[in-house]
Amino acid sequence: MAEKIKNFFKKKKSDAKFKLAGPGHKLTESTTSFDKPTTKNQYTVKPRNNLSEEARRAAEAAEARLQSKQQQDKNFNTSFAAIQAQVKRELEAEKKATSERKSSQSPVLNRAKSSDTEVEISPVLAVNGVYFKCPMVGPEILSKEEWRKKIREFLYAQLEFEQGLTAALMIHNLNKNREKISICVDTLCKYLENIVNNPTEEKYQRIRMSNRVFSEKVLPMEGALNLLLGAGFIEQNLTIDDKEEKYLVFSQDRVENLDTLRALCDALRSAEPIPLELDRNLQVLSPSQAAKRTELPTTFYALTPEEIKREQQLRLDAVEKAMQLRTKVMREKDELREIKKYKFALIRIRFPDGLFLQGTFAVFEKLVNIYEFVRDNLEYEDMPFILSNATGQKLNDEEEMEKTLVDLRLVPASILTFQWDPAVQDELSASPRYLKHEILMLVQAL
Template structure:
C-alpha cells in the first residue's frame, strides 16, 4: 500500500473509532470538535512525515545505517558527526563513511607488506556484524579442514561461484584477500565439463600446517580498526539574555534499524485510536517520551556565567565523566580545578560520573550550567582575582551564537 493510501486508511479508521466511541453520546461541543479536528490534522501531517521518512529508509542498502530523521528547530548547530583514527592521525576528522573509505584505502595499500593482518583488519573494519561473522566463520572452517586433513585434495580448492562462498566470503571486504594471503591462488579449472574460476592452494602451502595455524589465530583474534568519536568542539559567545535555541541535529545523531522502523509503523497504526480520543499534541508528546528510540550521539552544551558556550559531541553510552573531562580540557588554568555541572531546569548538580548520558537522559541534546566550586570562588574573591572560566585561547576564537 502506498503512503497516501495508508494515510487515508488511517484517517478513516480514526474517524470510525471516534464515532464508535461516541455512540449514544450527546452532540459534541464546538470546542470538542475543534480539538478533534486539530488532532486529526496533526495526525495526517505526522503520518505523512513518518511514512515519507520510513520509505526513504527502506530504500537504503542494508550495509548502510538506517536513520530516523527528526529535526529540532532553529540553529544548525553541527554539520555532522566526525571521527578520527589512530592509523591516519588525529588531525584527520571525517564522517564515519568517509573515514571507513580512508581506512579501506590505507589497508589495501598494506596488503603487499602484511597481507594477513591487513586483510583481517579489512574483514573486521569494513563489514557489518553479520557479514563479518559469516566471513570469519566460513574462512575458519576452510583453514581447519586444511589443518586437520592436509592431504585431502578437496580442501585444496574453493569454487568461486559456490553459493556459500559468494554469500559468506566473496561479498565481504577482505574475505578473498585473506584466503589469498594464506596461499590460495585464483585459477580456472574444468568442473562438470565447464571452465570455472577457483581458489586453489598449492600442495606445499597446504602442508604448511604451522603457517595455516598462525593465519587461523590471526583471524580468530581479529578486531576492527577503532574509530574515535571527534568532539567537534566549538565555543560561542552569547549576547546578554540570549536564549540558547534547540539545535537542528544532522541525521547521524539518530539511528533506527529495519526492525525498529517496522515497530514504529505499527505504533503509528495504534496511534490512530489514540488520536480519536481527542488527544492534543501536548498529550501525545508525553507518550513519545515512553518510546524507545535509539540515539547514537548527543550534543552537549555547557553554558558559562560569562556568556560563553562550549559545545561537543558525545556517544550516548559514554559516562558523564567524559563530559567532565571535556570541559576540564577547555578551562582556564586554575588549581585545584574543581567545578560542578548543573541541570538548568532542576538546578541539581550532576554528581554521578559513572552514569551514561543515556541514563541521565541528556540526549539527543542538552544544556548544562557551569559553576566553579564554591570554595574556589570564595578564595579567588579573597585574593582579588578575576574569576576566569574558559582558557583564553578558546575565548579568542569564539564565534557569535547565531540563530536562524
C-alpha cells in the same frame, strides 16, 4: 600537457627577443669597450643643405600619409575595443538567459540544491555534523562516511605488504552485515584448519569456486578472496571427472609453514572493526549565537530522514491522544521512546561570563565524560566545580557520575550551568576568566 607546450614556446620566444637585442652588459661597465659607437657625439655629423622645394613637398606628403595611417590605426583599435565590449555584453546576456531558462524548467531541483546548502551552512544549526578521529589510520577529523572511504584506501594500500592479515581486517571493516561476516569467518577458518589438520589430504587443498557455500557465503565478502590468496591459494583451471572448472588450489610453497594458516585463523576470529573516536567538535559561543543555533542536524538521529518525517507525522496524529490523562509511567515510557531516536547529544555548558562551551557526546556516554570535557578546557583544571541542569539540580554525586546521558534525560540537547565549588568560590572570585586562553580564541565571530 597543452599548458606545458605553451610555456615551452613562450620561453623560446622570450629567448629569441633577448638574442635580437644583442649582447648584454652590466650597468657598471663602460660602453666604450664596444667596437661600434652608440652615441651621437662619436659620429661626425655633416651639415645638410636646405631642402629643395620638390623635396620639401615630398616630405610633407610623406608626413601626411604617416598621420593618416596613424589615424586609421587609431580608429581601428577603437572599433575593435567596441566590438570586444559588445561581444562580452552579448555573451553575458546569453549566459543569464540560459540560467533563467534552467531555473524555470527545474524549480524543484533548484530548491533541493538550495536546501542542501542550507543544511550544510545554515546559521540555525547548532553544529554542522558529527565527526570522528581514527588514530590508527591518521590524524584527520572526518565524518563517519569519509572515514569509511579512508579506511578502505588504507587497507588496500597495505595488501602488498601483508596480504593475509590485512585481508582479515578488510573482512571485518569493509562489510556491513555482522551475521554474514561471522559465517564467512567460520567458513574460511574451516578451509584453513582442514589443511592444518590433514596436510596430506588433497581434497582439502582445493576449493571449487562454483561451490554453493563458497560462491554465496565467502566470495561476495570483500577481502575473503584476498585472505585465501595470502594463505597460499592460487586460482587454477582443473579438469576433474571430465569437467573443467576454476578452483583455488593450496600451494605450501607459497607460505612459510602451516603455522601461518593457524595465525590467519586467529587473526580472523580476533579481528574487529577499526575503532573511531567521537570528536567533541568543540565550540565556544556567545549568548546571541547560542540563542540562534538551536537545531540539530539529521546525523544526530538514529533514524533516516524519511523515518524522521514519518515519526513527525505520527506525532501530529497522536496529539489528541496526548491530551488524554496518562500516568507517570506512561509519560516516562513515551519520553524514553522519544530519546531512543537519537545517537548523539549536544551539550552546552553555560559559564557565569555568558559564554557557552559546546561539545558532542554519544547518548550512552556518562556524566563523568562531560566533567572531563569541561575540566580539559578550564583555565584552572585542578579546581573543583559543579554542573547543574535546567531545573537547578546539581549533578555532582558519585552515583550520577556513572549514569548515561539517556538516564539523566540530557538527550538530544541540554544546557548545563557551571559554577565553582563553594570551597574555592572565594579564592577564584577575582578571576575574570574561566576557559583557557587558547579556547577563548575559538569564540566564533558574529
